[in-house]
Amino acid sequence: MTTSAGAGALPVRVRAVVGVLVVFELFSGFVQGADAPLLPAVQDTWHVGAADAQWFMTVNYLAAAVTVPALGRLGDLYGHRRVLRIALLCVTAGTLLVALAGSYPMTLAGRVLMGALAALLPLEIGLVRGRLDAPGARRAIGLLVAALTLGSLLGHALSGALLGIFGGVRMAHAALTVFALLCTVLAWCAVPESGHRSPGRMDWAGAVLLGLTLVVLLGALSRATAWGWASLPMSGALVLTAALGWAWLRTQLARADALVDVRAMARRVLAPHYAAGFVLGAVLLAGQSVAVTYLAADPAEGGYGFGLTTLQIGLWSVIPSVLGMAASVLVPFIGARTGYRRMLVLASILAAVGYAGLILTRTDLPLFIAAYSVAGFGMGLSQGGLPTVIAEGSAHDRAASGTAVYNNLKTLGGSIAGACSSVVLGSLVVGASDIPSGTAYLVLWGLGCTACAAAATLQAFSGRPAPDRARALATTQGQ
Missing domain, CATH: 1.20.1250.20 (MFS general substrate transporter like domains)
Incomplete structure (x- = not known):
């Protein structure tokens, strides 16, 4: 090729x-x-x-x-x-x-x-x-x-x-x-x-330790509502996660051919973008279910929501989804004109503005969807741009593994945010019922806005690839 x-x-x-x-x-x-x-x-x-x-x-x-x-x-x-x-x-x-x-x-x-x-x-x-x-x-x-x-x-x-x-x-x-x-x-x-x-060999010990860490953590998060956050099984799972994670980190720092190049991840050129991937997973994967729940909520029961049917929710949700897809397609063109770092900062700002807009437009359906669409466009830019920046910031022979870590952080962000959303929606309720209150949604959207603003700030101060790597990126690699 x-x-x-x-x-x-x-x-x-x-x-x-x-x-x-x-x-x-x-x-x-x-x-x-x-x-x-x-x-x-x-x-x-x-x-x-x-x-x-x-x-x-x-x-x-x-x-x-x-x-x-x-x-x-x-x-x-x-x-x-x-x-x-x-x-x-x-x-x-x-x-x-x-x-x-x-x-x-x-x-x-x-x-x-x-x-x-x-x-x-x-x-x-x-x-x-x-x-x-x-x-x-x-x-x-x-x-x-x-x-x-x-x-x-x-x-x-x-x-x-x-x-x-x-x-x-x-x-x-x-x-x-x-x-x-x-x-x-x-x-x-x-x-x-x-x-x-x-070069090097597969780090099977690191793969097993990382797998065990993630299985214990994600498994515990999936059972958090049933067990209770203060329960003995949940506490034990979190302690075990910390112990396994510490053991995994030590193995990665000690091996030259580690599964994950932890030191590279911690550099200014990559760390802010990995953090932004975690935030993207949180607002994208968990935020969708929160928005759908709000759209379906009956105003007569909780005093908020739009009481939409499943079909109506699907039709309205097409707008932000299509805009997010369009943003992913436009990433190379926007990035070429503004630079990828500026584009990703803009993406996180748009997501933050969109989440703030959800708070302000929560009683008007068209404006609510417009705010959600702004957030969707920003998240689409992040989805398209982050893998590119992480691949280019990684060593040339670690492009796939570096992107795989980003993928896991995104999934982890969604899992943690989903568990936290369940806690908020289950704790802030209307009277003695189990119906989430309007305040619960305001809290979640406020957290989403804050997380996206933090991601924008981190990415604004991210570093650039080293000159030798930048030159390598501009060189044709194919035969």
Whole structure:
């Protein structure tokens, strides 16, 4: 695969390969976007309660948390295409297992295998960064993130139709198996291997320790409401998380070929953007559910909300979702004119303004959606820009693993924010009822605004890549 001498221009062969990777991200986004709407059907299929049905998503998040850093590092060491094929084979096997499952535990086992889906984007970023010059890689990464966003939007919107057409969760996953198999065949036939490999060996001890740390933490957060934050199991889980995390950090600092380059993460050129990724996960993943709950709330019960139906919420939510996707597509063009650091600062400011707008417009539906759209545009810019900046700020042979860590921090931010949101909505209620009060939403939006403003401040003082790395980024890497 060759690159063009033009600034960011992609020759036919490169465009074809990037197009294949875009197909992968559309599939990945569709599956991830369809997860939450499938939960009622999961309950009906396996006759489980709402709490047990949540494990349909939880085990997938836990599996992703464990596998994404490991697969990203393996891609840097042994070839991104090779590991991309393995990840797609795992996803294919997972969807097939769900389709053939005769019990709920077997369904959950399939969902564990499907956790490898989250590793596709870091591995693809490793591929394009190794084959394209800096402007071309930025355009390609922007397209991949936009495809992921579009796929998620389509999955959320069309999951009901998918269930209706195929007649249930298992048959819907049978259809997904066909698409996963198609992506696997394309990965074998149409994707070239990355040109650079990282020296060293796989840090399996670091991968196991990090996996255990994240499983304990995310598992505890998923059970926080049931256990209670002050309960003995929750306290024990948090203490165990701290101990495992400390042990993992010590191993990473002691190894030259560590799973995660912790010292590089702590540099000014990267640390603010990793922190912004955590904030993005919090406001993007947890903020959506809070906004949906508010839109659905009946004003006659709590004195707030708009009392929208599921269909109406979907229609109104399309606006900020489409703007977020458009922002991801525009990232390379805006970044080229303003610089990526300024663009990311602007993105966090827009998200902060949008969250402040939710507080001010909470009684007017069109203005409320307008404020949410401003936040959505800002989050779209962050989604498209952060992976690029983190990949470019990482060592050339750690592009996939560096992006994988960003992906995990984003997921972790969403999980922690989701657990905290549940606490706030469950604590600030109307009278003696279990209905969240309007104050609860104001508190959550205020926290979101503050977090985005903090991210903007941190990114404003972030460093720039070293001159030798900047020159390397401008050099064509392909054959």
